[in-house]
Amino acid sequence: MKHHVSHIALACLLALAAVACDGSVYTDQSQSVSEQGWLPADSLLFHVEAADTTTPFHFLIGIRNSITYPYSNAFLFIRTTFPDGSTAQDTLECPLSDAEGHWYGKRTGRYVDARYYFRRNARFPMTGTYRFAITNGMRDSAIAGLKDISLRVEYANLK
Secondary structure (H helix, E strand, C coil), X not given: CHHHHHHHHHHHXXXXXXXXXXXXXXXXXXXXXXXXXXXXXXXXXXXEEECCCCCCEEEEEEEEEECCCCCCEEEEEEEXXXXXXXXXXXXXXXXXXXXXXXXXXXXXXXXXXXXXXXEEEECCCCCEEEEEEEEECCCCCCXXXXXXXXXXXXXXXXX
């Protein structure tokens, strides 16, 4: 009987590990934003090492905001620096709530987490290190109420 129980326990552990590991994630990095407010001059830097130019990826930005965030959206500027030094600029509007103030995303206590695509089915055009600099694109000088910003790169063909 002990032998049978250990097989069941092992099978449960393996199933739990398979669910816990998300094989579609290439990288997922997060950085905290200053509690005093995110200034437009304060870039959050993310580095991604690319060794493959044939696999398509989805690029997502994650935002964790407090429920006291005063706006229904956030604008972000994303500057990508390629391994050869060339750059590209993206502007991303992230709707955070509807007109009535109901938050999009997953709410946990005082915070809301949501993700936004800024590139889908994109390939790294060259191997090497890519640098993503994300800055506050809002009109105010300092934005309070944003907690964390993340960059997530997922394999496009595994979803």
